[in-house]
């Protein structure tokens with residue numbers, strides 16, 4: 001056999017081998033494809049899914065502090081407390097925050113100088129780390145005001161202008177009204193709108209009708225409204241409800257209060273507008289949770305005795321205490 005014939009045979013063999021391998025491979029691929037299809041449809045293979053991060057949830061707690069406001073906005077990153085209830089209610093709020101595992105608060109907003117909003121803030125400032133304190137800038141000579149001012153460092157203090165805005169994690173918030181033109185401290189309340197995704201909240205302090213009119217032309221369409229001034233008849237008028245179109249309204253009020261709040265006129269307007277009402281005196285703590293698309297409402301109805309203890313004014317509390325002493329003495 002000469003050399004050229006030898007190479008020809010060698011080449012033929014190599015080609016044969018390659019062709020056979022390719023044929024075998026193509027059969028194998030077909031088999032593998034068929035096997036994969038069978039496994040896929042039989043559910044043995046996991047269906048590939050796009051990874052999506054779970055949407056962040058924020059919670060807004062309307063804490064039951066009797067007659068007064070205290071609202072805690074809890075996000076994964078930053079938190080805000082709006083008002084601290086009356087004198088002596090700071091401890092109630094601190095206990096509440098401790099139960100939530102809160103270590104610090106980024107923003108404390110004191111809507112105005114009245115004691116049912118500023119009263120417990122000195123305890124808050126002593127009891128937990130607060131990064132920034134927002135106040136309306138109106139001074140006062142009350143003990144409540146003095147006690148709080150003593151606890152604030154000047155570098156912590158922000159006197160915001162209307163339009164001041166910032167964020168709480170992915171949620172945005174904005175000051176809709178911050179001027180102090182009125183002689184009535186209620187009308188000087190800092191008003192805040194919080195937006196997270198499609199869900200909006202409006203926190204109105206004690207801002208009554210004249211005050212509401214100041215930001216009526218802003219974008220104030222929200223889902224959740226903190227009713228101004230504990231459900232006072234002078235606020236939350238029909239114009240305001242037409243612009244805000246809330247689905248739910250929260251009234252921070254005590255079961256018995258010397259002001260007779262919430263006033264029936266306010267309740268009637270909210271009901272006529274189809275707004276679902278939640279009240280601290282009837283529902284206890286009210287918690288609105290949202291992922292930015294939808295929201296849920298949870299309430300904790302406290303024990304009747306606790307509710308009365310928190311909410312009665314001094315005269316009726318005296319009667320109740322006498323009654324309980326009488327009952328204890330009579331063995332009932």
Ligand SMILES: [Zn+2]
Nearest residue numbers: 114116206229
């Ligand atoms: Zn108030």
